[in-house]
Amino acid sequence: MSRLVDAIPYARLLGVEIEPGEEGFECLLRFRDDIVGNARLPAIHGGVLGAFLELTAILRLMDADGIQDVPKPINFSIDYLRSAGPRTTRARADIFKLGRRIAHVHVVAWQEQRDRPVAAGNGKFLLAGR
């Protein structure tokens, strides 16, 4: 899993790490000054959070059986629930439905408390070569 992250340059740029979670793995994004969107608050850039959620969804799919190629996103939607402050962010993805061609994935990101999510994502991906 960590080797997968290392193979994706943008994941390396964000410094995303993988950790074993309560069920399956969690992705971890440590706070750094260069991921800030609003320097006054400061808050993590909405695009960075979106990318982090999307990456978590992709890794979750690649962790599932039978998927070798990087799944192609069809669309991805993000709900921003709270301002994401200068703290470590974690995310966890669940495959809602794994079809023959299309997978639906839900992702949630939180900071200090898992029950106070900062963002939620919902993506559809095209699965090649299944």
Next chain:
Amino acid sequence: MTRSPADSKLLESRMPEERRYALQPFFGPGRADMTQYTPHARRLRMRVVETGPGMAVLTLPYHDELIGDPVRRVVFGGVITTLIDQASGLAVACAMEELAAVATIDLRVDYLRAAEPGCDLFARSECYKLTRNVAFVRATAWERSPDDPFAGCLGTFMVGANQGGAPFGRLIADEAAKS
């Protein structure tokens, strides 16, 4: 349909006065300082190409760090989200008569096709409705021609979102300090 005098009076009273936008002095070709208060936009070397009433065009120069699929060398989808989010926040600010802080409520990005590897990316966002509390945007992204986009997006933003102030408000403050 013929209009009664009362109708035309009504129409007249509804005619919008010439709107004055808070960021009007900055409309036109983009300036390097327009992303200076957004560290991640700077990190990615994003630039503002153009702004106008309720709209903004941004560009993101291609570099290898942005790749999401190492085999196809295609830019990571989330990078496009970042470019569109940035363009949309600016488009909302460009729609305001009085500048207020904005925060993204939601974004939905459709990936129409893969962006061509090696090409600089562009995104144009338009704030097509601004209410007291919510701004609605639509955006597209392309690399060669705006007529052949690789991504489309719909989003909503909260207006007057926080006490942190509008990043673009600092532009106005800086400008005032210069003169």
